[in-house]
Amino acid sequence: MIIIFTGNGKGKTTAALGQAIRALGQEKKVLIIQFIKNISSGEHKFFSSFLFPLSSFRIIKGGKGFVGILGDKLPFSEHKKAAQKILKLAAQKINPPAGGKKYDLIVLDEINVAVNLKLLSAKKVLDILKNFPKDKDIILTGRSAPKSFIKIADLVTEMKEVKHPFKKGVRAKKGIEF
Amino acid sequence: MIIIFTGNGKGKTTAALGQAIRALGQEKKVLIIQFIKNISSGEHKFFSSFLFPLSSFRIIKGGKGFVGILGDKLPFSEHKKAAQKILKLAAQKINPPAGGKKYDLIVLDEINVAVNLKLLSAKKVLDILKNFPKDKDIILTGRSAPKSFIKIADLVTEMKEVKHPFKKGVRAKKGIEF
Numbered sequence: 634m635i636i637i638f639t640g641n642g643k644g645k646t647t648a649a650l651g652q653a654i655r656a657l658g659q660e661k662k663v664l665i666i667q668f669i670k671n672i673s674s675g676e677h678k679f680f681s682s683f684l685f686p687l688s689s690f691r692i693i694k695g696g697k698g699f700v701g702i703l704g705d706k707l708p709f710s711e712h713k714k715a716a717q718k719i720l721k722l723a724a725q726k727i728n729p730p731a732g733g734k735k736y737d738l739i740v741l742d743e744i745n746v747a748v749n750l751k752l753l754s755a756k757k758v759l760d761i762l763k764n765f766p767k768d769k770d771i772i773l774t775g776r777s778a779p780k781s782f783i784k785i786a787d788l789v790t791e792m793k794e795v796k797h798p799f800k801k802g803v804r805a806k807k808g809i810e811f
Numbered sequence: 812m813i814i815i816f817t818g819n820g821k822g823k824t825t826a827a828l829g830q831a832i833r834a835l836g837q838e839k840k841v842l843i844i845q846f847i848k849n850i851s852s853g854e855h856k857f858f859s860s861f862l863f864p865l866s867s868f869r870i871i872k873g874g875k876g877f878v879g880i881l882g883d884k885l886p887f888s889e890h891k892k893a894a895q896k897i898l899k900l901a902a903q904k905i906n907p908p909a910g911g912k913k914y915d916l917i918v919l920d921e922i923n924v925a926v927n928l929k930l931l932s933a934k935k936v937l938d939i940l941k942n943f944p945k946d947k948d949i950i951l952t953g954r955s956a957p958k959s960f961i962k963i964a965d966l967v968t969e970m971k972e973v974k975h976p977f978k979k980g981v982r983a984k985k986g987i988e989f
């Protein structure tokens with residue numbers, strides 16, 4: 634099943650994270666690949682501080698941090714190279730070679746954003762998803778999911794911002810935003 | 812901060828769960844109280860199968876299962892009694908007595924639904940939230956959040972269903988829906 638969490642509201646990555654927990658609880662194998670942010674955040678600390686059966690869970694921090702904001706000085710070409718490198722890795726995980734590890738749930742975190750920023754082409758992502766086995770699950774997160782992604786998805790939720798404290802000038806909060 | 816995850820789409824409870832993971836990773840104390848479902852699900856299995864510093868996390872399964880659906884034969888008064896009992900407990904956790912344990916994040920899972928089903932009065936919930944310290948966080952989940960809750964909340968996301976496989980006759984899937 635292909636699941637998309639999109640929209641301008643809070644809760645897309647955290648919902649994917651919650652799905653990961655739920656799947657791990659049911660003894661599924663889970664892989665999270667982050668396409669954009671690579672700052673150390675609560676979830677990384679959590680997953681690195683508890684005892685995990687390592688074979689059932691992996692989180693890969695891809696990307697070169699925030700793109701074009703928060704003092705980003707990296708050339709666009711570097712961000713693009715990083716995103717494409719991580720997509721290549723994702724492709725191997727999604728369609729593993731014979732004998733390769735098969736994950737039950739793969740989260741492609743912020744991949745919608747990577748496509749919107751033109752770090753990745755939607756077509757290349759679709760080509761990879763095309764052969765994903767229907768009995769496994771994949772979650773694509775990030776605002777403004779491309780229409781072509783929504784078309785092929787089985788389940789799509791739009792996280793719509795109704796109220797957000799940043800608009801009132803409240804700063805990002807440790808343990809909530811990161 | 813008071814956060815609401817509402818709407819008819821998938822991802823409300825999982826987003827709250829993801830927030831819990833993020834907060835735990837930042838060494839916060841987290842409590843999850845479930846108002847409606849009490850079936851054993853992936854997240855319970857996860858949290859009971861890994862080594863946790865017990866003092867920083869607790870999950871309380873309240874409620875008497877699904878209300879009025881899925882073969883529920885329990886009288887409404889029993890559901891109501893159970894919901895009110897769990898609200899009383901929630902009140903003690905939200906506003907602990909001097910020397911009582913203070914949680915940094917409290918998730919009141921499906922409390923919006925409990926109010927909509929008239930198991931709880933919105934006013935009683937608001938009375939409890941009124942004194943919640945602003946430096947701590949509380950998440951209310953469930954579809955159709957009462958307007959009075961949205962009014963007092965700092966952050967509200969509506970999880971809007973765009974596409975859902977159940978409409979095409981696909982059954983709930985282990986590790987994804989529960």
